[in-house]
Amino acid sequence: MKALTWRGVNEVAVEDVPEPTILNDHDAIIEVTLSATCGSDLHLLGGYIPAMRSGDVLGHEFMGTVVEVWPGVRERRVGKRVVVVSFTSCGRCWYCQQGLFSLCDNGNPNPGITEALWGQAIGGCYGYSHAMGGYAGSHARYIRVPYADQGAFPVPDGVSDERALFASDAAPTGWTGADQAGVKAGDTVAVWGAGGVGQMAARAAALMGAERVVVVDRYANRLEQVRTHIGAETLDYSQVDVPAALREMTGGRGPDVCIEAVGMEAHANGVVHLVDQVKQQLRLQTDRPGAVREAIYACRKGGTVFTLGVFGGFVDSFPLGAVMNKALTLRGAQQHGHRYIPEILERMSRDEVRTEHLAPHVMPLEEGPAGYRMFKEKEDGCVRSVFRLDA
Incomplete structure (x- = not known):
């Protein structure tokens, strides 16, 4: 065959x-x-x-x-x-x-x-x-x-x-993220990535009672799909400072739940992304964690960050201090x-x-x-x- x-x-x-x-x-x-x-x-x-x-x-x-x-x-x-x-x-x-x-x-x-x-x-x-x-x-x-x-x-x-x-x-992966992250009624949820998994995570969060769902991406057609078919808000990370925008949208706190749906080849802005690319190509690290880093910095104190994107091995410059000092819950799953x-x-x-x-x-x-x-x-x-x- x-x-x-x-x-x-x-x-x-x-x-x-x-x-x-x-x-x-x-x-x-x-x-x-x-x-x-x-x-x-x-x-x-x-x-x-x-x-x-x-x-x-x-x-x-x-x-x-x-x-x-x-x-x-x-x-x-x-x-x-x-x-x-x-x-x-x-x-x-x-x-x-x-x-x-x-x-x-x-x-x-x-x-x-x-x-x-x-x-x-x-x-x-x-x-x-x-x-x-x-x-x-x-x-x-x-x-x-x-x-x-x-x-x-x-x-x-x-x-x-x-x-x-x-x-x-795509849909059950999105459901896994929203459910395992503990999304509940009244939450503000931010999702990094507007591909199939990110869109389904956003839809699952809305059906689980989230009051506000925001999806972060840079591709106009995918952001339009989110607004039209998922019914969530969007942020174009190439145009705005995402953590600052999310704080402004949440009265200064940040989202209750941040779901990363990008994975080991995440694109990001700035010099840090270029450093990640070089390290990955040289196999000094296996994965580029740009979206996870941003989710950790954006999440409110005491909130939850969930990784849905596939990661294979090791990352560098991981903000573990932010996870500990902000009292974040960090989870992930296939x-x-x-x-x-x-x-x-x-x-x-x-x-x-x-x-x-x-x-x-x-x-x-x-x-x-x-x-x-x-x-x-x-x-x-x-x-x-x-x-x-x-x-």
């Missing part, structure tokens, strides 16, 4: 790969209908995530139809339309029982790499390097889904494929989508969560290399490239 694969730094290609087969009793095979690019994919393309191999199939945000199940799969049936959470989790270990699904003890069959990086292994993720399990990704006609009863969710009638697609990763996707799909069916605007660029898989170029370079206002596999 045809698949979109990683061939090396900043190089992807469409090539023939073997079709997946059932390996375990809890597996299902999904025929992919739609599969989206994600901002975290750009870290793979840039060579910042270890353990990629030439020929690895990319993609972790997808939906499709069940075409094969094994006897251990009891709740998913052939022919059903499903959306699949990007993280593989068993549903039975201690972490899954606590609702911390991306920390699953059994979801990553290659735990040694992340144990060396972070002290303990986390769950696996489709198409996201051998450090995260070595699973083939979703930019292909078929994909093997382990723990299918836990990770594949039926799409309600009336919810379009284009809307359901983003219940796989998405615990298994606990949020049922609610998200229900809200999608009631038109409370709309995501079609994230995917104006839908194309066949054969145009995958061009789709990733458009996405990376923000050509034609591209927020996400989406590949249609059933054409």
Whole structure:
């Protein structure tokens, strides 16, 4: 079958790969209908995530139809339309029982790499390097889904494929940030990054009762999407001093919750950003933390800063003194989508969560290399490239 694969730094290609087969009793095979690019994919393309191999199939945000199940799969049936959470989790270990699904003890069959990086292994993720399990990704006609009863969710009638697609990763990642950051009624929430995840974090915060939600970015089309489709306020960080503007908007205090949805290749203003770029290119640090730094300085005393953007390793010039002296709570997570996707799909069916605007660029898989170029370079206002596999 045809698949979109990683061939090396900043190089992807469409090539023939073997079709997946059932390996375990809890597996299902999904025929992919739609599969989206994600901002975290750009870290793979840039060579910042270890353990990629030439020929690895990319993609972790997808939906499709069940075409094969094994006897251990009891709740998913052939022919059903499903959306699949990007993280593989068993549903039975201690972490899954606590609702911390991306920390699953059994979801990553290659735990040694992340144990060396972070002290303990986390769950696996489709198409996201051998450090995260070595699973083939979703930019292909078929994909093997382990723990299918836990990770594949039926799409309600009336919810379009284009809307359901983003219940796989962007929406549950945003929900993870807003919920785990403790957003409550009356809060002011600031979100750094107006991509798919940032927009969904902002929408989740509003639905959780935040009185005011402000999204920070520099791309005019994405800020317009936030105002039109999410209903949040916006700040263009290339035009204003963001911490000062947020203090002015909050009576001098700053936001109660700051959510960083940018990740290890954050852009920022000033000399510090240039220093970060040089250090990252020289591998003196693995990640550029510009957005996290700004969120820490902007957050009110006693508030919460939550990192949703993907970080791989080490950062320099981290304002730990501000975290301690301002009595901030600093948290982060990969998405615990298994606990949020049922609610998200229900809200999608009631038109409370709309995501079609994230995917104006839908194309066949054969145009995958061009789709990733458009996405990376923000050509034609591209927020996400989406590949249609059933054409």
